[in-house]
Amino acid sequence: MKNAARNSQYMKMSNRRRILNIIRKQKIFRAELARQTGLTRAAVTNIIDELKQEGIVIEREIGEADYGRKPVMLDINEDRYYAFGLYLSRAGCSLGIVNLKGGVVIRKQIDISHISSADDALTIIAAETESCIAETGIDRDRILGVGISAPGPLDSAAGIILDPPNFDIWKGIKISERLREKTNMKVSLENNSSALALAEKDYGIGKDFGSFMLMVVDTGIGAGIIIDDKLYKGVGGFGGEVGHISIDINGRRCNCGNKGCLETYASIPAVLKDVSRVCKNISTWEAVVDRAIDGDPFCKSVIERESAYLAAGIVNVLNLLELEAVVLTGYIRYKPEILIANIRDIVNAASITRGIRDKKIYISSLPEDIDIVSAASLIINEFYSLGGAKNEVEQRCQE
Numbered sequence: 001m002k003n004a005a006r007n008s009q010y011m012k013m014s015n016r017r018r019i020l021n022i023i024r025k026q027k028i029f030r031a032e033l034a035r036q037t038g039l040t041r042a043a044v045t046n047i048i049d050e051l052k053q054e055g056i057v058i059e060r061e062i063g064e065a066d067y068g069r070k071p072v073m074l075d076i077n078e079d080r081y082y083a084f085g086l087y088l089s090r091a092g093c094s095l096g097i098v099n100l101k102g103g104v105v106i107r108k109q110i111d112i113s114h115i116s117s118a119d120d121a122l123t124i125i126a127a128e129t130e131s132c133i134a135e136t137g138i139d140r141d142r143i144l145g146v147g148i149s150a151p152g153p154l155d156s157a158a159g160i161i162l163d164p165p166n167f168d169i170w171k172g173i174k175i176s177e178r179l180r181e182k183t184n185m186k187v188s189l190e191n192n193s194s195a196l197a198l199a200e201k202d203y204g205i206g207k208d209f210g211s212f213m214l215m216v217v218d219t220g221i222g223a224g225i226i227i228d229d230k231l232y233k234g235v236g237g238f239g240g241e242v243g244h245i246s247i248d249i250n251g252r253r254c255n256c257g258n259k260g261c262l263e264t265y266a267s268i269p270a271v272l273k274d275v276s277r278v279c280k281n282i283s284t285w286e287a288v289v290d291r292a293i294d295g296d297p298f299c300k301s302v303i304e305r306e307s308a309y310l311a312a313g314i315v316n317v318l319n320l321l322e323l324e325a326v327v328l329t330g331y332i333r334y335k336p337e338i339l340i341a342n343i344r345d346i347v348n349a350a351s352i353t354r355g356i357r358d359k360k361i362y363i364s365s366l367p368e369d370i371d372i373v374s375a376a377s378l379i380i381n382e383f384y385s386l387g388g389a390k391n392e393v394e395q396r397c398q399e
């Protein structure tokens with residue numbers, strides 16, 4: 001009997017999750033929801049009534065009424081719950097509150113550049129969370145937790161930042177546990193690329209794909225891989241390290257211990273170092289791109305080579321995982337037309353599915369302030385994946 005009760009509880013949560021994941025992507029009629037889920041109308045009604053009672057789903061009137069009532073569609077009540085997003089990078093620290101639809105309610109830039117200990121930095125961050133709550137007047141019970149997006153490598157399961165280069169005060173810090181102690185909120189940690197991939201899935205080009213890779217090309221090369229709408233993390237959270245795919249077994253030695261890693265050729269600092277051997281007065285990626293657009297043959301060749309490196313990494317990933325699309329972001333977002341056209345050509349000529357279907361390669365169009373939204377996505381995705389059960393989110397983050 002106990003097992004039967006557990007099974008029915010599991011089924012209910014699973015159905016709530018399916019329904020919420022459909023409604024968060026699109027406003028929808030009840031009948032259409034029954035069609036898409038294959039559930040009976042009665043089952044859909046039960047779950048919707050429950051979600052409405054909990055204030056997570058609301059019905060909004062749309063359009064004009066022909067006779068009598070206007071038609072109503074189901075939608076997420078975005079202000080039912082919120083999450084904090086804390087974005088840590090080498091350039092700075094930003095914090096904000098985000099609603100269930102990714103809307104930014106408040107955002108703060110926090111200067112911790114003069115701080116020399118993680119504990120002092122976390123004290124400042126915790127005080128800023130309090131002032132965000134006070135300034136917005138949001139009820140504390142409506143805040144699901146704090147998502148932290150930080151540079152890797154990190155141990156997301158244990159909530160520890162390991163040893164990212166040039167990120168000294170955070171090295172080896174159990175950031176999730178320490179921030180939880182200071183704020184009394186649930187905390188979840190993930191690397192910048194993975195958090196960005198979740199945001200791309202929820203609010204960007206990734207909305208149209210169940211399985212895709214977000215690839216970040218800036219000071220390093222990172223990626224977040226989404227498979228069946230979920231972040232692929234590997235066994236211990238270190239999956240998706242596309243920057244450390246080798247493109248030359250006799251190539252440059254990488255800090256990770258491997259040789260010829262993609263990152264040692266195609267990260268922007270690596271590209272600029274190679275450029276400086278030929279031309280001393282080009283010191284930014286923007287300058288390379290601008291000159292290439294003006295017809296400079298050397299800069300055109302730099303972009304061609306960068307396209308070839310990135311395409312090699314992308315083909316490896318696509319052949320292994322057969323994803324639907326790749327979304328690129330990072331410094332290479334600057335006037336990306338030449339680069340992206342080259343990458344598309346190479347990938348579609350070299351991947352195993354050539355001639356069957358084209359691989360879709362895009363540049364991310366999410367705004368710059370997606371940083372805190374991506375961090376908050378860690379908590380918000382957890383909420384939806386648990387069928388909108390707030391208590392479950394709290395328990396899961398505490399484990």
Ligand SMILES: [Zn+2]
Pocket residue numbers: 243244254255256257258261263
């Ligand atoms: Zn490496």
